[in-house]
Amino acid sequence: MKNRSLPLPFLFFLFLSALLLFPARTDAVPAERTEVLTLEQALELAFAAHPDLAGGEAALRSTAGSVEQERAGARPSLSASGSHTSREREDSQSASLKVQQLLSDGGKTAAAVRAAQRSEDAAASDLENLRNTLAYEVRTAYYELVRARQELQVALEMVSLYEKHLDKAKALLAAGASPKSDVTAAEVDLSRSRLDLATARADAARAAAALENAMGLRSAGAAPEYAVEEPSLPDAQTLSLEEAVQKALAAHPDLRAKAFRVAEAEETLRLRRKGLAPSLSAYGGYSWSSGGTSDSEWEAGLTLSVPLADGGLTAANITVAEAKLDAVRAEEERLRQTVLLEVRKAWLAIGEAEEKLETATVVVRQAKENLDLAEGRYQVGVGSSLEVSDAAASYSDARTSLVQARCDRLSAEAALLKAMGASAVAAIGSTNTSLLQ
Numbered sequence: 001m002k003n004r005s006l007p008l009p010f011l012f013f014l015f016l017s018a019l020l021l022f023p024a025r026t027d028a029v030p031a032e033r034t035e036v037l038t039l040e041q042a043l044e045l046a047f048a049a050h051p052d053l054a055g056g057e058a059a060l061r062s063t064a065g066s067v068e069q070e071r072a073g074a075r076p077s078l079s080a081s082g083s084h085t086s087r088e089r090e091d092s093q094s095a096s097l098k099v100q101q102l103l104s105d106g107g108k109t110a111a112a113v114r115a116a117q118r119s120e121d122a123a124a125s126d127l128e129n130l131r132n133t134l135a136y137e138v139r140t141a142y143y144e145l146v147r148a149r150q151e152l153q154v155a156l157e158m159v160s161l162y163e164k165h166l167d168k169a170k171a172l173l174a175a176g177a178s179p180k181s182d183v184t185a186a187e188v189d190l191s192r193s194r195l196d197l198a199t200a201r202a203d204a205a206r207a208a209a210a211l212e213n214a215m216g217l218r219s220a221g222a223a224p225e226y227a228v229e230e231p232s233l234p235d236a237q238t239l240s241l242e243e244a245v246q247k248a249l250a251a252h253p254d255l256r257a258k259a260f261r262v263a264e265a266e267e268t269l270r271l272r273r274k275g276l277a278p279s280l281s282a283y284g285g286y287s288w289s290s291g292g293t294s295d296s297e298w299e300a301g302l303t304l305s306v307p308l309a310d311g312g313l314t315a316a317n318i319t320v321a322e323a324k325l326d327a328v329r330a331e332e333e334r335l336r337q338t339v340l341l342e343v344r345k346a347w348l349a350i351g352e353a354e355e356k357l358e359t360a361t362v363v364v365r366q367a368k369e370n371l372d373l374a375e376g377r378y379q380v381g382v383g384s385s386l387e388v389s390d391a392a393a394s395y396s397d398a399r400t401s402l403v404q405a406r407c408d409r410l411s412a413e414a415a416l417l418k419a420m421g422a423s424a425v426a427a428i429g430s431t432n433t434s435l436l437q
Contacts, residue, residue: 036227039142042215046138047131050216056127063120070112076101098285103302106277111270118264125257129421132253134214136418140411141207141214146230147407148200148207154399155193155200161392162190168378169385182385189389196396233357233406234413237350241343244420248343252421255339258332265325272321275314278306339419346416353409360402367391367398 047053082095102109166186172178208225249255284300374391377383 036229038229039139039231042138042142042211043135045217046134046215050134052130052134052216053127056123056130060120060123060127063116063123067113067116067120070109070116073105073109073112074102092290094287094289096285096287098283100281100283103280103282105279106274108271108274108277108279111267111274115264115267115271118260118267122257122260122264125253125260128253129257132418132421136414137214138211139414141211142228143231143407143410143414145204145207145211146228147403148204149228150230150403151400152197152200152204154396154403155197158392158396159190159193159197162186162193165375165385165388165392166190172381177381178385185385185389189392230406231410233409236354237347239347239416241347244343244347244416245340247422248339248420249336252339252419254421255332255335258328258335261328262325262332265321265328269318269321269325272314272317275310275317276307278304280304339421342419343416346412346419349412350409350416353405353412357402357405357409360398360405364395364398364402367395371395 076099078097078099080095080097083093085092166183166189169178169182169186173180173183281303282301283303284298286296286298288294288296371388371391371394374383374388378385378388
């Protein structure tokens with residue numbers, strides 16, 4: 001028997017299922033983790049298991065079936081029938097076999113097929129847009145989890161810092177070098193840091209649950225505890241706004257889907273205008289009967305059908321089709337404006353995030369230097385406990401701002417990728433989105 005390896009998404013799904021059944025402790029961030037969920041794995045798992053994609057694939061299969069339904073009208077049809085009649089004095093039987101082929105219907109079937117094909121094309125683009133949107137949601141949820149885990153780490157370190165400060169205050173009090181108020185103030189700071197830790201821990205748990213939901217997984221219990229990798233920051237923005245706009249207009253799957261729906265509406269209008277077109281079909285068959293006498297015959301012929309009036313149905317259908325075409329064209333223009341706005345907002349957000357990131361990096365360095373000076377002054381008795389407390393709070397805020405700035409930079413890159421309609425599949429395997437360079 002040959003050994004067959006299971007696909008990666010299925011193996012990783014088993015891995016997460018095992019974590020759900022045997023959740024790790026969440027009372028602290030583990031010092032070491034043996035299981036790591038990378039962004040690439042999260043994307044692959046979402047593409048393999050998300051129910052939205054299953055629905056999109058089903059919609060695509062449905063539209064493909066509609067194309068075949070319309071094509072069937074131009075193909076020959078074959079029918080057979082038979083009967084048996086029993087009377088008081090005799091029985092009779094009959095049977096027939098008939099084939100029929102449409103020769104012309106004024107182009108109605110061809111128009112219906114083209115309309116169905118455009119609907120299929122639109123469904124394929126809708127599915128691509130679903131993948132694009134799903135990739136964005138997974139990316140941003142992953143970045144938020146990274147941010148929440150890093151803020152949790154900051155909160156843990158601040159608790160440790162305030163514990164050490166409290167120990168120093170107690171030691172200085174015992175030596176008669178500081179007042180009792182310093183110890184009380186240090187205890188208050190420690191209590192507040194523990195409250196912040198509880199909030200950070202809850203935020204991290206919620207972020208993990210949000211990522212699980214974005215990947216399309218379902219669990220009855222708490223979100224599994226696993227490590228995540230901090231994605232590398234993208235290179236500095238080099239793509240101009242004009243280039244980003246052109247990429248979006250050329251590649252966005254939602255715009256492409258809407259263009260196909262406009263084409264579908266145009267074909268539907270052509271179909272409605274052919275409502276009174278004549279149709280010509282050929283038929284041939286063989287029939288046989290028996291009773292008092294037996295008889296059989298071949299037959300063949302042409303059938304011409306010319307509608308003369310339909311009570312205004314065709315005119316009404318044309319009016320409806322024209323209105324729908326105007327509506328979908330307006331939707332296409334509105335969608336184009338929306339896409340362009342999203343591109344501009346995402347492009348500008350990258351510039352803003354880069355500035356904030358640069359500033360936050362400097363502020364963290366300055367806040368750390370200030371904290372070290374304050375602790376040193378307090379240790380030798382020339383500084384105050386309040387000075388250390390303020391410096392520690394500033395350092396904590398600076399580090400949190402830096403963590404948020406990194407997350408904002410990554411999320412802005414993901415937003416621009418989505419706004420431009422870049423391939424979600426191509427995005428897997430590279431956290432540094434080269435498509436934007």
